[in-house]
Amino acid sequence: MNIDKPLLKSLLIMADIIEARDPYTGGHVWRVSQFAKLLATKIGLPEDEIIKISIAAYLHDMGKVGIPDDILRKAEALTDAEYAVVKTHPSIGGRLLGGHPLAEMVSSAANDHHERLDGKGYPNGLRDEQISLTARIVSITDAFDAMTSTRPYRKGMSVETALSILQKESGTQFDSKLVNHMCELGSSGDLAHIVGHTADGLPVITCPHCGPVIAIPRNTHNGEIIYCRACHSELTLHQVGNTFEAEMTGMTNDPRNLEPRANEDAVEDVLAQIP
Secondary structure: OOOOHHHHHHHHHHHHHHHHOOOOOOOHHHHHHHHHHHHHHHOOOOHHHHHHHHHHHHOOOHHHHHOOHHHHOOOOOOOHHHHHHHOOHHHHHHHHHHOOOOHHHHHHHHHHOOOOOEOOOOOOOOEHHHOOHHHHHHHHHHHHHHHHOOEOOEOOOOHHHHHHHHHHOEOOOEOHHHHHHHHHHHHOOOOOOOOOEEEOOEEOEEOOOOOOEEOOOOOOOOOOEEEOOOOOEEEEEEEEOOEEEEEEEEEOOOHHHHOOOOOHHHHHHHHHOOO
């Protein structure tokens, strides 16, 4: 596979920095990428296509760079006017990636992941086969991760509940055959190790003060200090088995502690699959 890894890495890191603006979705693009990889494998695509779909899924939310912070970080339900602004992110992502050297591989996921088979999606109201296979896969895995992830206003759904909702919307919003394969992955337990993680083997850390999730690197040790960018809490990590629990120990207003950081372990996970 002929992919310029340094060029791709810069895109992946950019996607992570954009995601880091929203403290409630830590690890989302990695999880969507991993779910998409499993689903593409399940339907029997060639290895090169699987890798391309995984990469495209990682970059699907690039357009959120154009969404204002007060909307992107809002903890309550959005107004109709605010939701209309959020709905511009696919077309922003499509334009952002459209002139990039990797555009052919990744732009449809960014532009079309909110399209629906029944033509009621956005931004272009595409139908059925007008929507690329990549975008149809990302549509399902994006929705699944949104449903199984915890938000300030609701707890994440179980895998079973999220899959039942996908089945309910099968044939109208989502591709029926792909949903069936996603359900088979869920039944066999192949999704569980990704749900609630920010990279391979790294469960999300939840801020005990305000709820947002925080990605930590693989070399994190017991007693390390991290910071929540949402509420500015200083948190001490306590290792419990294979994960950590966070204890609030203070506050910070030092911008060096609160700057967004790329989820480098997730980026390396994606790059490692490229021969």
